[in-house]
Amino acid sequence: MNDNYQVAIEICQSIIGRKASVTDNEINNAVGKATMLYPDVGAVKLKNDLLSMYSVKIDTFQILEGRERREPWLKDFRANQKSKWEF
Numbered sequence: 001m002n003d004n005y006q007v008a009i010e011i012c013q014s015i016i017g018r019k020a021s022v023t024d025n026e027i028n029n030a031v032g033k034a035t036m037l038y039p040d041v042g043a044v045k046l047k048n049d050l051l052s053m054y055s056v057k058i059d060t061f062q063i064l065e066g067r068e069r070r071e072p073w074l075k076d077f078r079a080n081q082k083s084k085w086e087f
Helices: 003-016 024-037 043-053 074-080
Strands: 021-023 055-057
Touching: 003 024, 003 043, 021 024, 024 043
Parallel strands: 021 055
Antiparallel strands: none
């Protein structure tokens, strides 16, 4: 690992701080600032190494489909497949 890369990692860690978990935006921000100072450092490798050092929080998922579009199918399927149904 070259000296510039190690310094870039340390800069990112200083920007992010001592946290157990961070967001993807915090890592992207730190990588952006470090690569401005050291453009020869690979941003992708830097981000991947930072992702391995921190736990990254992600937003909770949301279902975009309304309840009215849901179709119950399991009872009918089970009735039609009664002899082959193994579950």
